[in-house]
Amino acid sequence: MVDLAGSEEHAARILVASNRGPVSYSLGDDGELESRRGGGGLVSGLSAIGPEAGAVWVCAALGEGDREAVRRGVGEPGSRMIAIEPDVFHAAYNDIANSALWFVHHMLYQTPLEPLFDEEFRTQWAAYQTYNAAFADALAEEAAEGAAVLVQDYHLSLVPAMLRERRPDLRVGHFSHTPWAPPDYFRLLPDDIAAELLEGILGADRAAFLTRRWADAFAACCVAVLGATLSDDGLEITWRGRTTRLGVHGLGADGDFLRERSRRPDVADRIEALRTEAGPGRKLIVRVDRTELSKNIVRGLLAYRQLLTDHPGWRTRVVHLAFAYPSRQDLSIYREYTAEVARVADEINAEFGTADWKPVLLKVDDDFARSLAAYRLADVALVNPIRDGMNLVAKEVPVVSDNGVALVLSREAGAFEELGDDAIVVNPYDIRATAAALNTALTQPDADRTDRTKRLASAATALPPSQWFLDQLHALDD
Ligand code: F6P
Numbered sequence: 001m002v003d004l005a006g007s008e009e010h011a012a013r014i015l016v017a018s019n020r021g022p023v024s025y026s027l028g029d030d031g032e033l034e035s036r037r038g039g040g041g042l043v044s045g046l047s048a049i050g051p052e053a054g055a056v057w058v059c060a061a062l063g064e065g066d067r068e069a070v071r072r073g074v075g076e077p078g079s080r081m082i083a084i085e086p087d088v089f090h091a092a093y094n095d096i097a098n099s100a101l102w103f104v105h106h107m108l109y110q111t112p113l114e115p116l117f118d119e120e121f122r123t124q125w126a127a128y129q130t131y132n133a134a135f136a137d138a139l140a141e142e143a144a145e146g147a148a149v150l151v152q153d154y155h156l157s158l159v160p161a162m163l164r165e166r167r168p169d170l171r172v173g174h175f176s177h178t179p180w181a182p183p184d185y186f187r188l189l190p191d192d193i194a195a196e197l198l199e200g201i202l203g204a205d206r207a208a209f210l211t212r213r214w215a216d217a218f219a220a221c222c223v224a225v226l227g228a229t230l231s232d233d234g235l236e237i238t239w240r241g242r243t244t245r246l247g248v249h250g251l252g253a254d255g256d257f258l259r260e261r262s263r264r265p266d267v268a269d270r271i272e273a274l275r276t277e278a279g280p281g282r283k284l285i286v287r288v289d290r291t292e293l294s295k296n297i298v299r300g301l302l303a304y305r306q307l308l309t310d311h312p313g314w315r316t317r318v319v320h321l322a323f324a325y326p327s328r329q330d331l332s333i334y335r336e337y338t339a340e341v342a343r344v345a346d347e348i349n350a351e352f353g354t355a356d357w358k359p360v361l362l363k364v365d366d367d368f369a370r371s372l373a374a375y376r377l378a379d380v381a382l383v384n385p386i387r388d389g390m391n392l393v394a395k396e397v398p399v400v401s402d403n404g405v406a407l408v409l410s411r412e413a414g415a416f417e418e419l420g421d422d423a424i425v426v427n428p429y430d431i432r433a434t435a436a437a438l439n440t441a442l443t444q445p446d447a448d449r450t451d452r453t454k455r456l457a458s459a460a461t462a463l464p465p466s467q468w469f470l471d472q473l474h475a476l477d478d
Helices: 041-047 064-072 086-106 119-142 159-166 191-202 212-226 255-261 265-278 297-310 332-352 368-377 393-400 416-422 431-442 446-460 465-477
Strands: 012-017 023-027 033-037 055-060 079-082 143-152 171-175 206-209 236-239 242-248 283-290 318-325 360-363 380-383 406-410 424-426
Touching: 012 119, 023 064, 033 064, 041 465, 055 119, 064 079, 079 119, 086 119, 119 143, 119 159, 143 159, 143 465, 159 171, 159 191, 171 465, 191 212, 191 236, 191 242, 206 212, 206 465, 212 236, 212 242, 242 465, 255 393, 265 318, 265 360, 265 368, 283 297, 283 368, 283 393, 283 431, 297 318, 297 332, 297 380, 297 431, 318 332, 318 368, 332 360, 368 393, 380 393, 380 431, 393 406, 393 416, 393 446, 406 416, 406 431, 406 446, 416 446, 424 431
Parallel strands: 012 055, 012 143, 055 079, 143 171, 171 206, 206 242, 283 318, 283 380, 318 360, 380 406, 406 424
Antiparallel strands: 023 033, 236 242
């Protein structure tokens, strides 16, 4: 346990911990550090409490630029970056968090050949423990007596229990931004590791999720794996004499920000460019994703191909704008998937394309203004993940849409719980059904689409990031 007496370091009243922080650094050719600010729910959530709240954001140094920033003592006020040994970081982030845990929670394994929980996996697991312990140490050092700590995501599942050991005075919340696997799938993990992950999160006072479905799955795992006791309302888990409350906070879109940002001139320029490239008057089916294995981009393209096959009347009258921004390219399976997306898009263009119609416009260079332009233009938004904690694209498109949008939505996205009534819902594995849904979406009557878009936008903005963040904080006080 850390001794608090007389220390001035323990100043933070509110702490956030996440793998990726608000700022990342890169080293320029001139040896100067350049900083880049990220977006997302946490960044806007934290800004809601203002600088006077004395908050500190603890994050990992992700690359060489970040590690150099730590060496030079460069940093944002209110944030602390931890420089973890590159090998340890790689094993914890790529091998455990983004391979094993991401695959389990999104149910991505092709089980005849994987996963392989061998000696190498045990070494990687030890790195994940070391990485979590580094966060627990940093948080224990920074936190004032009785401070509130909000730990984010599957990278940091062990932190709550580790932190409780070091600082029992703190109030700790854990938030999962991913789905949670059902017990039968979660139990693919070695038994001791499955138990360690659950006990890690149960070290928190509150464990929160994006939907009730994921919270229930977590509770079911605690019962099945640990033999923990669940309260009648299913929202309190008792294990070894301690009770952890479960919470559900469905992060929404930041409506004010999106409406303002999507009306700026750079977005108008992109709208014009996209219209010209797609061809005037053509219907647009839009998808915008990071190229993660769980986003189901390949099946989305196959469904579009099926649409063009089943309904030849759409040929030359529709274009699929597929924005698939590369992600986690350190992992070979992500690189292969990214290449497969491009291959299938090329195949569709070769099969159906004509001199003046390119059926798929695939864009892989991340351009936020162009994404917003596509949101505004979309006649149909295709959001068909295999599994997704929430999926904010499904929420963002209706908010900024110019003329209304028909949303084709996977029932396996967390957003389905809030948007399902006004979306055209699909089983993400069913290519024929997804093709039929695209056809229904393209032919949705205007008045119906307008009404649905209004209701979708209002459900999508019900819990903006600032409120989402404050709700979690206040819930820790109860
Ligand atoms: O989208 C789910 C999520 O877990 C986010 O909470 C988190 O920011 C992101 O994935 C992690 O992605 P990356 O590996 O790019 O940091």
